[in-house]
Amino acid sequence: MKLIGVTGGVGCGKSEVLRYIETNYNCRIEFSDEIARALEAPGGAIYESLIRLLEQYPADGGTGQKAAVTLGDGRINNPEMARRIFSEPDLLQKVNDLVHPAVRKYIVDEFKKESEAGRLDFFVIEAALLIECGYRELVDDMWYIYCDEEERRRRLRSSRGYSDEKIDNILRSQLSEEAFRSNVDVVIDNSGSIEDSCRQVDQVLAAGGFRKKTV
Numbered sequence: 001m002k003l004i005g006v007t008g009g010v011g012c013g014k015s016e017v018l019r020y021i022e023t024n025y026n027c028r029i030e031f032s033d034e035i036a037r038a039l040e041a042p043g044g045a046i047y048e049s050l051i052r053l054l055e056q057y058p059a060d061g062g063t064g065q066k067a068a069v070t071l072g073d074g075r076i077n078n079p080e081m082a083r084r085i086f087s088e089p090d091l092l093q094k095v096n097d098l099v100h101p102a103v104r105k106y107i108v109d110e111f112k113k114e115s116e117a118g119r120l121d122f123f124v125i126e127a128a129l130l131i132e133c134g135y136r137e138l139v140d141d142m143w144y145i146y147c148d149e150e151e152r153r154r155r156l157r158s159s160r161g162y163s164d165e166k167i168d169n170i171l172r173s174q175l176s177e178e179a180f181r182s183n184v185d186v187v188i189d190n191s192g193s194i195e196d197s198c199r200q201v202d203q204v205l206a207a208g209g210f211r212k213k214t215v
Contacts, residue, residue, distance in 0.1 A: 011152035032127035
């Protein structure tokens with residue numbers, strides 16, 4: 001069974017392309033953000049460790065504001081976690097050092113289970129940071145969902161209400177076009193219609209020997 005990594009910058013439309021793949025092919029798709037949220041939830045693999053880490057930092061971060069690390073139902077207080085990370089420059093790296101290996105272990109374990117079960121044709125993992133987190137060595141193929149910058153900006157303003165300043169900051173924080181393209185095997189151009197993107201997907205998967213589900 002093949003493991004495919006799918007990456008791309010914000011606003012490139014990865015989720016829409018992946019919904020098409022999941023609907024039409026015999027595969028399993030996992031989103032790294034969703035995996036991380038599950039691992040951070042009560043009972044999750046890194047829940048207790050994450051709380052201990054966050055509690056090592058001052059509750060007010062020098063602002064005089066105090067808030068609990070967890071909510072009443074036990075879930076991580078995400079706005080408070082974000083505030084502490086913003087207040088403590090080294091905390092982000094420590095959180096990433098906890099979350100990323102746990103997500104990777106989950107993916108490896110689930111891929112192994114699915115391979116042994118033999119029910120699927122391929123397994124897909126999606127993340128914006130697949131290349132930065134070293135997944136190039138783990139996946140069989142790395143896909144890049146590309147979209148030209150003007151269209152990305154239009155989508156982010158329309159669907160998420162982002163300001164131009166926020167979009168500028170996000171784009172500056174992500175890999176360059178050259179870096180994406182130099183680290184992937186497949187580029188899907190999602191600048192146009194979703195129908196055109198799906199045709200590209202079908203061509204790539206057909207070349208790999210994968211067929212659509214039969215109705």
